[in-house]
Amino acid sequence: LLKRILDNVRKTTPLIHNITNYVTVNDCANVLLACGASPVMADDPDDAEEITAICGGLNLNIGTLNARTIPAMFAAGRLAAKLHHPIVLDPVGAGASSRRTETAAGLLETLDITALRGNISEIKALAAGSGSTKGVDADAADAVTEETLSQTVDFAKRFAAETGAVIFITGAIDVVADTGQAYCIYNGTPMMSKVTGTGCMLSAITAAYLTANPAIPLAASAAATINMGLCGELAFARLTEKDGNATYRNYIIDEICNLDGDTLVGGARYEVR
């Protein structure tokens, strides 16, 4: 299945509209090209809908939201929902400011979000209407560990039921859940948190995976997450003593570019609960 999901992306070259932050946007574009998709960015209200109309999927990321791009997200999202395009929402920093929490909550409520990807602090902030997010990184107290995994899985499934979206809670262990099932994914490395935008990149490729595999959103979401984590491992193995987080960023994207289905299947480490 993982292999077929990956191949579907490479075969169909889904065109993904991204309204995303200017910090990691270049990496999102290159990672979409790497995974076999094609990116387009348009964040002005006068431009966003027409661009959505020619795309197959939409990736919304509030990392550097502003008064101009928020209406563009809603407008593009409404049209994407009407066109039955998958929509990914990355609520960067939800819980860290009311502007971010409210915007993410509004998008989640108004639009037919297919997948919501954040760290535990961000997802909790949206679930609770409150939270204690430490900037855009997850609060250490909230880290998903072996001990808290079971309750995180339950929480994710409940929130999936409530929202109708596949819920990603990414961290040391990634939980990707719909109402009935949760993938607990062990791929990845701690050093990925030293590269800005690995979360944003995962959201971007998730949009591509969902667009190329519209009938199986949970499996497609899990495959994208395994892809990202596994490529983080493969890239880490390639690092020499002199390399740091900048070279690591490049190698992660390189691995995503070169990944084939057999490697994905062979390297996947997950359980379904």
Place this chain on the structure above:
Amino acid sequence: LLKRILDNVRKTTPLIHNITNYVTVNDCANVLLACGASPVMADDPDDAEEITAICGGLNLNIGTLNARTIPAMFAAGRLAAKLHHPIVLDPVGAGASSRRTETAAGLLETLDITALRGNISEIKALAAGSGSTKGVDADAADAVTEETLSQTVDFAKRFAAETGAVIFITGAIDVVADTGQAYCIYNGTPMMSKVTGTGCMLSAITAAYLTANPAIPLAASAAATINMGLCGELAFARLTEKDGNATYRNYIIDEICNLDGDTLVGGARYEVR
């Protein structure tokens, strides 16, 4: 001639004002430094004209145009035209939305554009007032091939006559034409389309080449295109099996940084029609 054109850039360090998209802007800045020029970015209407005034050339790219930057492009462009600075227009996504098509058409009509660089879909959209652009990448049906080259050359020359600009139609074969002559350039690799912003980078260095070689816009435009394509080939030769599009991006800029005139002359593959 190619060698002299390159040396003129390195000798004069042209200062290039870029109003460009936030996706590939960092690569545009580094590629300008690599080729021997100096970049400056200013996209607010209150700032753009004064920055244009101290520069030698202007690069306009509508990749993430918005309500604030469009007036800045017109204002900077009008002043640049008055100061006889070369102006490059990169109509990213023209044909994909009416906002993009109209903005690019308006800039092309209002300003004294020196060079217009796009893929065949974008250029056709501007020539026809219509088009079927697939996002920001060229439509496969429109690809410039050996079979369609002759008619593409004729089209580019006619559009050059109509607009007064050097017309770039970049793709597998790059056509760079003024009214009388067209360079058909065979440098480049298919993998360049897996790196976001190779087109934007070419537009940026074209602005530098034009600024350093004001009397010969067609030859300067062709030299910039050959430079980009050849460095794409040299960078490709440097890739190992593990490398992907992220490393490739870096190597392309590295090669532009290290390129000397003899290598440019020796590696150039083109014909003039």
Place this chain on the structure above:
Amino acid sequence: LLKRILDNVRKTTPLIHNITNYVTVNDCANVLLACGASPVMADDPDDAEEITAICGGLNLNIGTLNARTIPAMFAAGRLAAKLHHPIVLDPVGAGASSRRTETAAGLLETLDITALRGNISEIKALAAGSGSTKGVDADAADAVTEETLSQTVDFAKRFAAETGAVIFITGAIDVVADTGQAYCIYNGTPMMSKVTGTGCMLSAITAAYLTANPAIPLAASAAATINMGLCGELAFARLTEKDGNATYRNYIIDEICNLDGDTLVGGARYEVR
């Protein structure tokens, strides 16, 4: 002392709010992660204050200032000052346009700026209310050399006294001064000027160093500058003949990621005047 300053950054993981330009913002984020800090970017007036409130330090950079981000800088800066957060101001292009000069001067006057980092043209523009900045790079006529060092030191100390900020004048030799003392720092390489954003990156890590070492702003500022210059040297030593400015950018960030206190102390080249 240098070693302790570095260790304090790595031990406390300061969260730095950056309102900065979209050209080099990704490098600023990765360099903050590399040095041991954590970045967050928020540049909308409705978002900036709440983000500042959860951070430990603020980095303001006017490289692509606009009508929306300028009020966000003032709002975040006022709150940061109230919270006694260190504030770094990077007046990119001050002297190149009245908008930039006035905004930088206004921020410097209104806010309690802890450190002001620019090239000699930018700092002079702010000191004089005038200047002859060539874009965002320093004017060659103004270069800080052995011959002009003594008068540059005097100027920096006077301007530090006038503003209450640590004054950075970065170039071939970096001068970092408060009212009483000036570090003259010889680390760095000429090739760093071929990488866009090395100045922006230094400003970002300075904010982290100041936040982690609040009692010793001058020494923390000098340590950040030595860090940047030394890592430029170490990265340069790693370059092969094929490498250019793109690989150099990555290696600089890599070196900052891997730098330990002993290497910093061993490689530092400076005198205090």
